[in-house]
Amino acid sequence: MSSAVFCADIGGSFIKFGVSRYSGKIEEYGKVPTPVASWQDFADAIQQLIDRYGADLPACTPLAISTAGLVSPQTGEMLATNIPAFTGHSLAKDLSAVLDRPVTAANDADCFALAEAHAGNAQNQPVVAAIILGTGVGGGLVINGQLVRGHGGVTGEWGHGAITRTELTIDGKNYPIPRLKCGCGQTGCLDMLGGARGMERLHQHFHHQENTSLDIVTGWLNGDPGSSLTVNAWLELVAEPLALLVNILGPSRIVAGGGLASATELIAALDVKVRGGVLHNYAEPLLIPGKFLTDGGLVGASVLGRMQS
Ligand SMILES: [Zn+2]
Structure with a gap:
């Protein structure tokens, strides 16, 4: 399909914007600060980007959004703690009413998973798990090319739940491991120790x-x-819950995103550890860095927009 899609990647600091005029291609137009405090200011910022970069496109051209936070597939409502402007809003529905065009939205980890499954390092794989090793830990799941949107928008979030150990044995020596209070309200989540900040905390x-x-x-x-x-x-600490995720989902490929995914040796070491702890014998690397480490949000949004239009 060659119809155009506006693509926006919304983070707590910036909105990245682009236009995909052909499947698999995106013209990126840089970024503007995210108006995090006001819904109206946020909607105005998106309208201005569309006016500036899409004047030649039909009025019905859809907008597809990758966003920080969770998008409930039941209500469309957002849970995005770092963007208070979204509180109480259904991002896609409310923005569609303001902009008078179709709008779809998915969370940034889900968009990364879509990007990798359709155009990245997990193309043609039936079960693709994407893991984010960024500031914290997140993930998404694509099966047979389709994004799995679980109840409440929560799928593949393997970083939450009380899953860290209280002690580890390394080179024959025992080390206590802290169980930290997580932003989700529980104590002992991998999210607090498994991302980049978590490594620094350890x-x-x-x-x-x-x-x-x-x-x-x-x-x-x-x-x-x-x-x-x-x-x-x-x-x-990271390999154990990841191995559990592998045993439950049976992914044919896991792609890693987020800042730590750039450390290829670290991902390779994690891959070896995970494959050593799962039931199926994966002969080849299962966990590899993604292709879209910086632009997975925009690429995934373009895939999402094309699937919906
Ligand atoms: Zn948690």
Whole structure:
């Protein structure tokens, strides 16, 4: 299909905007700050982007959105703690009424999963799990090309639930692992220890040092013992719930996104650990970095927009 789709990737800081005039192609037009406090200001910002970049396109050209937060498939209502303007709104329905054009929306992890399953490193795979190892931990699921939108918009969120251990044995030594209060209200979620911030929290816990995840991964690659302890503990903690997710879903491919996915050696080490802990014998790498590490939101939105139009 060659009809055009407006694509927006909405984060807590910026709106990235683009136009996909042909399937698989996006012209990206940079980004503007997200008006997080006011629904009206947010809607105006989107209208201005459409006016500026889509004047030549038909008035019925749809808008597809990748957004931070959760989108309920039942009500369309948003749960986006860092964008208060969305509170109480059905993003797609309310924006469609204001802009007078079809609007669809899915969360950014879901859009990343769609992008990878349709145009990225998991093309032609029947069961694609996408995991986000960003500030925290998230995920999405695409089966036979279709995004699985679970009840309440929650699918593939393997980072929540009390799933971290209280103790790990590494090189024959026992280490206590903190169970931290999570933003979701529970205690002991992987989300607090499994993303980039989580790796930094683990490092602080073991060594009482403030280091960035990039420094820690670099130290691990260079054989630094302190960084190696942190990364080895991180790998253990992340691999276990991920192996459980593999046993439940039977993915043919898992693609990783988020900041830590750029650390290819880290993802390769996690892949080996996960495959060592699952029932099926995967002969080839199961977990690989995604193709769309920076533009998965826009690419996924273009896939979503084409599927709905
Ligand atoms: Zn949680």
